[in-house]
Amino acid sequence: MRYIEKNDPPQALLYWKAQRNAAAQTLDFAELGRIEVNGEQVDVKKAIKFQRLKDQGFLCAYTMLRITADTSHIEHLIPQSKSRNEIQVEESVEYGNMVACYPGKESKGGTEFGATYRGDQFLALTPRDSRCEKLINYHQNGTVTSEDLAVERMLHEVLNLNAFTLKERRRETLNRYGVGLRSENPLKIRQAERFANSVMNLNAHGELPSFCVALVHAALEHIELLKKRRERLR
Numbered sequence: 001m002r003y004i005e006k007n008d009p010p011q012a013l014l015y016w017k018a019q020r021n022a023a024a025q026t027l028d029f030a031e032l033g034r035i036e037v038n039g040e041q042v043d044v045k046k047a048i049k050f051q052r053l054k055d056q057g058f059l060c061a062y063t064m065l066r067i068t069a070d071t072s073h074i075e076h077l078i079p080q081s082k083s084r085n086e087i088q089v090e091e092s093v094e095y096g097n098m099v100a101c102y103p104g105k106e107s108k109g110g111t112e113f114g115a116t117y118r119g120d121q122f123l124a125l126t127p128r129d130s131r132c133e134k135l136i137n138y139h140q141n142g143t144v145t146s147e148d149l150a151v152e153r154m155l156h157e158v159l160n161l162n163a164f165t166l167k168e169r170r171r172e173t174l175n176r177y178g179v180g181l182r183s184e185n186p187l188k189i190r191q192a193e194r195f196a197n198s199v200m201n202l203n204a205h206g207e208l209p210s211f212c213v214a215l216v217h218a219a220l221e222h223i224e225l226l227k228k229r230r231e232r233l234r
Contacts, residue, residue, distance in 0.1 A: 001125070001132040002064060002200075002213050006055040009095035012037050012047035017093065029080060029092035049074050052100040057208030061099035061127045062114045062159055063166060066210045075101035077128065079120040096128060113163035121158045124150035138214035140181045140221050142171030173211050179218040189226050192219045 016035045020027055032044045049069060052061075060067050061075065076083075076097055083091040091097055101115035110116030125132050125148075136155065137145050144161045146152040155161045174180030178187040179195070187195060196219035200212055209215065 001062060001127040001136055002056070002059060002208070003130050003133050004052075004055055004061060004099060004127045005130075007096050007128075008051075010044075010047040010051040012042040012044045013093070013095060016044050027090040027093045029074075029076070029089075032093065045074060048095070048098060049100055051095075052098060054206055056100055056127075057202055057206065057212070059208050059210065059212065060102040060114065062101055062118075063161065064211045064213060065102045065114075065166075065169070066207070067100060067102050071104045072100045072102055073105045073115070075099050075115045077123060077126045081120050099127060113160040113166045117160045117163075118158050123158065124148075124154040133213050136213075138170070138211070138217040140174060140179065140218045142167040142174065142180075144170075144214075170211050170214050173209075174215065174218045177209075177215055179215060179222045187219070187222065189223055189230075192223045192226070195219050196223070 012035055015037055016032065017027060019035065025031075032048075034041050034043050036042070046069070049072065052074070053067065053069065053072065058067060059065065060072065076092060077099065078091050078097050080089075080092045083089050103111055103114075103116065125135055135146055135148050135151050137147075139145065144155050144167075146155060160166075171180060171182075175183045177183075177195070177199075178185050179192060196216050199209060199215045199219070202208060
C-alpha cells in the first residue's frame with residue numbers, strides 16, 4: 001500500500017451532495033448518477049474514479065498494480081453493506097471512504113488477491129492511514145509481511161497480497177529495477193540510494209511506477225546487504 005494523502009473530492013460529487021441535501025434526499029452511492037457541472041453533464045462515479053486515480057498515481061490502492069479507468073473500480077474502505085446495516089449509508093459517498101482498485105468491474109470472476117478477494121471483510125489498515133508504508137514490509141524476494149499481527153492477518157487472509165501471481169509480479173519488477181535478489185544488473189550503493197529517494201516521484205503524466213513502495217523497501221534492503229558485504233571484505 002501507498003499512503004493516499006490527497007482527499008479533495010471532485011466538484012461533481014460536491015454538487016451532487018448539495019443538490020441531494022437541498023431536496024432532503026438520501027446520500028447513497030447506489031443512487032449516484034449524472035449532474036451538471038459548469039454547463040456540462042458529468043458522470044459522478046467516473047469523476048470520483050478519475051480523481052482517485054490521480055490521487056493514487058494511477059496505482060491500485062491495495063496492490064500497487066498500475067491501473068486505468070478501464071482496469072479499476074471504486075472500492076469502499078468501509079463496505080457499503082456495513083454502512084447500510086448500521087444505517088449510515090451516507091458513508092458510501094464520503095470521498096475519504098473511496099479508493100480506486102484493480103480490477104475493473106467488467107472483470108469476470110475477480111482475482112485471487114486484492115479488492116475482489118477481500119469482499120466485505122474488515123481492513124486492519126487502509127491506504128488512507130499514514131502508517132501503512134511503515135507497518136507493511138516489502139522484501140527483495142517479492143513477499144509482504146508485517147510485525148503487527150492484525151495487519152499480518154489482513155495481508156494474508158483479507159487481501160492475500162502474497163498470492164503467487166502478485167508476488168511474482170512484484171519480484172520481477174524489483175529485479176528489473178536492480179533491487180531484487182536475482183537482478184541481472186544490481187544497483188550499486190550510491191545508485192540504490194538515489195533510486196530510493198526518487199522512485200516515489202510522479203512522472204510527467206502523474207504516474208508512479210508499479211509497486212513503488214516495494215521498490216523503496218527493496219532498495220533499502222539492497223543497500224544494507226551491500227554495506228554488510230563491503231564490511232566483510234575489509
